[in-house]
Every structure is written in C-alpha cells, then in structure tokens.
Amino acid sequence: MSAVYDHLVTTLTGKFEVPADTVRPEASYDDLGLDSLAVVELFLTLQEEWAVPLDDSEATGTLTVGETVGLVEKLKTGA
Template sequence: MDTVLTHLTTVLTTKFEVPADLITPRSTLADLELDSLAAVELYVTLQEHWNVPLDDSEATPDRTVGEISRTITTLLPQREQPAAGDESG
C-alpha cells in the first residue's frame, strides 16, 4: 500500500472511526457512511496533512478511497512521489 493510501486509511479509522475492514480502494465515502460534512472534513484534513489543494466540492458520496488517494498523489511534488524504475547511482 502506498503512503497516501496508508495515511488515508489511518485518518478514516482514527478520526472518523471507520472499521478498517471496510476500507478498500473501491470503497466509496457512502460505503464508509461518511455524510457530506464528514467528507468535507476528511478533505480538509488531507489538505492540511499533504499541503495540497483539494477541491472539497469533489467530496461526494460516490468518490472512492482509491480516487481520493490518486488525486492526492498527482498533486504531490515529484520528490514525494515514488518514481517507477528510478535508480540513482
């Protein structure tokens, strides 16, 4: 599991008390029983942690954990993203 997805899972389990066994990349916010206010709060929490500009209008019940994770990953500076096949030396 990548760093963003791991942190997202941690936030969902600790701050929003979502059972860990319910969280998969395909789980929607509705599946996790997050109402619209909780979804916006999740986005704000993630923005603050990762220092990325998330659009909280996208915090809809049909958004999946995987989609949120991918969105954050694409917004991170290159240095924080794992580089596929990147070998230094």
C-alpha cells in the same frame, strides 16, 4: 499500497471511526458511512496534512478511497 493510502486508512479509522476492515480502494465514502459533511472534513484534513489544494467540490460520497489517493498523489507530484 502507497504512503498516501496508508495515511488515508489511518485517518479514516482514527478520526472518523470507520472500521478498518471496510476500508478498500473501491469503497466509496457512502459505503463507509460518511455523510457529506464528514467527507468535506476529510478533504480539509488531507489538505492540511499533505499540503495539497484539494477541490472541495470533489468531496462527494460517491468518491472512492482509491480515487482520493489518486487525487492527492497527483497533486503531490504536480502531475
């Protein structure tokens, strides 16, 4: 995968204590057991670490790990 994906996995497993074997690109944050506040906190963390303006309104439990990676990568490249 990408550096963004690898970093997101590290953040989810380290800061949010999500078991590494459950983190997959198609896994939603609901699947990973994160509540809405945790997803917003994750977005804030990613904004700080990657210096990208993620839209908090997109921080929902139905969003997948892969979709989040796509958002960050798109914002990083300015595409």
